[in-house]
Amino acid sequence: MSVRSPAPGGLELVRALVNTLDVDTGADCLDTPENRARFGLAEDDALPAARELRESLRVTLLAHAGHPPHRAVTPLGELLRSAPLVVAVDDADGSAALAPAREGVLTARIAAAIAEALVAGTWSRLKACEAADCLWAYYDRSPAGRGRWCSMQVCGARAKMRRYRAKEA
Template structure:
């Protein structure tokens, strides 16, 4: 997975719906996450607002969409213009912007399983991957569909 996509997906998955765990509920864990990703932590409220708006933009059905403005800086280097971020939210949104410019934004997805909602980056050739994991969520959904169809036949 591309570095930008890895950062964005990691940020989106700081909440685990299946286990009811939100990394942003613990400021110390948030500081460690930011340090592990080489960025400065924002205040938790700003990080949560950005994560929720970004998850909604990617397709989390539980969250309302909407605009979020974050200041960006562009630096002109010998290699060309570069988005510069001073903190975690800025770095994640800069990575998101680069994905959008490359046409890869549509590869960021949220698993549609209600008990999962894990963010993932669709690396399939035709961008058609639906589930975070075919072995787990995809298999569960296929089994549910099969049971429902079987129940209809036997009623």
């Protein structure tokens, strides 16, 4: 898997959550208490919901890259519908943003990050790698926004080599 530069703003939280599962090996970072704490998942009963959210995000990020879902999941909009958000206004400068109504609610933090990215125009640039053995989330910084792989040097090179070998056969 590629380690790319972080996604802008709150999208880094989304990218980091999706990348807690290594699809190729099955290793899940959410299996450890330390990594669960990174996402505010103090209770074990929050883990199934976090994993469901992660996979719904992955399917949405695949769609951003023009790829079909790798499996059926609960639609992301359905999961975010109940996210407790409030409009937070900074009295000093009058700026406003959507924010979680309660700290530590992962779904609300993700919903606020997506809302921020929608306003900034960056949401559709967060994608999932098209390589079936990868599906890593990455922020597409290509000028045209047409990136297909998390890393051109790894997943992109493998895909191009497979296509080349198929032509030669």
